[in-house]
Amino acid sequence: MTDQQTPIVNIDALSLDRWKQGELYESADTSFATMLGLKGLGVSYNEVPAGKSSCPFHNHHVEDEMFFVIEGTGEYRFGSARHPIRKGDVLGAPAGGAETAHQIINTGATPLIYLGISTKAATDIVEYPDSGKFLAKTRREGAPDRSFREMGRAGDSLDYWDGEPGA
Template identity: 35%
Template structure:
């Protein structure tokens, strides 16, 4: 069955991070309401002078932004460019798909955030060197990576 979302049945809640520059309004559980199994999606509204999530990329998730209204500056590995109403932007997996939005205008920028749902994803943040295991939000510093066999010495002793 088709599920239609519009201003009558979509409500927004403000999400404010501890860092004041990161704030947005987001719809609640649209994919769940629709019964989606393979996709996650929300409608987001980015207020003037605010950034979307920190600059990041996904290892397992492909993502699309459809700009519904307004304009924003998009940051990618290729640089900065303005996106506006009617634009559709695809982000591939891996470092080439890194992205972040900043609303440089005086009006809100509303966009559909649509992404695949593999169940578990690894999100990396190049600016801060963090790794996030989603959906669990287990966040680690990438520079703390260790060798696969670290701590596995003397395995035979553990079998006694």
């Protein structure tokens, strides 16, 4: 382990990034898997205020996600269903299509606090069914110049040969 890695992290010691986007999205959160020396898992701590969500409705084609509710109540939007959630609930979001799209929404009066745990695929496609967007991303550990991240909208596709020399 390096000096920055430890086998134990206490939530109280985490430094949270606080942010807000529009009227619907707000969170205080941080990722800390690297502090634990984990390379194949992503781990985040999230505090979402009442009436907010930390992310849009989305699904991953490669990465699996799991969430553990530490405090609060809310709603788990999963596929075409909505489920009430509360302290102690474990939520699954397996890789797949729109049927596994998911979003956690704080419908309670106090902060909704949860852990997010995910596999860390080198490459993933993320779809956003509400807005028709997609995210194509790939990352290479230790080689950020070889990473790729592109947000687009379905329907704006190009022909395979578009722009190719001599095509």
